[in-house]
Amino acid sequence: MKSSDYFARARTLMPGGVSSPVRAITPYPFYTRRAGGSRLFTVDCQELVDCCMAYGPLLLGHAHPEVRSAIARQAEEGWLYGTPAPIEVEFAETLCRDHRGMDMVRFVSSGSEATMAAIRVARGFSGKKDIVKVEGGFHGAHDAVLVKAGSGATTLGIPDSAGVLPDVASHTLQVPYNDPEALEDLLSRRKDVAAFIIEPVMGNIGPVLPDDGYLQGVREITRAHDVLLIFDEVICGYRVGIGGAQEHWGVVPDITTLGKVIGGGLPIGAFGGRKEIMEMVAPQGPVYNAGTFSGNPLSLAAGMATVRWIHDHPGLYRDLEEKTRAIGDAVSGTGRGSFVRLGSMFKLFFLDSEPRDYRQAKECDTAAFRNFWEKMLASGIFLPPSQFETNFLSTAHTWADVETICMAYRQCLS
């Protein structure tokens, strides 16, 4: 059975034929049979170099041997207890040690759950109602943050979802990225803001990188207005380095959300922050949060194995940086578009200059992107199927893979 056949069946069974919108490639997506290292193997017998890496979690590549054996070992011991287990204490210690902004942490099962809970905690702690987010910032698929949202919502032209009550959306205010004056202006006018939630690097629109001093500025402004600062590090955590963006830029948020890499490819999320804020969370405090699968030993085992491997191989970040630099050099040689990269994250924007915010990113020539994307796929390179999703490299990508990627970029852009 071929991908087109599976998709024909899927479309009658699942909305759009998929389980998450960005996967709905027209006319039909390829179906993956198996994955290993840097490769996807499709049911159509194509072997692809994967530069999507499941949209970020797979920093160590597909089916990394040590993560796989950690999962297998845990499976032997059972995978869901419904009681506390030693591994959550160990992993909590690791995460809190690695992140300056986290004295305490709560495990959940997805990044969406983490940001939903973080916003509730911020409201519960401050007693204030509004939140401010960045235009085009993506924080998962729940009501408070589906307002001018990035990722698939922008790709499909539905950044403001139907079904979100106007009353709810009216408590979500927006500012452009890289515009500290807009934030200052908004916070001096609106006095009921509980928190400012931001992806330190806009991973769901590009990446779009922070200007020098922007994150420091955001920290000073939120502190001056007594507004909590939430860093959504679901992508940045262990991606831009150990300690995430807060370590990289030396800016300590009040609340941090994590996900993706910390689950090693299994479902996970976490939120943490200053002690007095996290003590608001039930059962210690009045802000409710709970989950059947929260802190499940299987996700934690995969996450622990991943984070441990990262700690044992800290040189991986420099190596990945060199690899995306090589790709950038190849792209620059073609004179097409604007190439943006940070560590293992990269993207070619079909735009004359590097975008600094959502409005500029949306000016991209998406038709040109689509054309280029199809050529890359035909050349055996799978890029995320959207101008607005970051490409990711993993430690499984060899220099030979990088050379293959560079050659494909050169050919497909000429």
Ligand SMILES: *Cc1c(COP(=O)(O)O)cnc(C)c1O
């Ligand atoms: C992916 C992502 C989320 C949502 O995480 P899920 O695990 O998909 O729910 C939230 N915030 C950011 C920044 C993300 O990239």
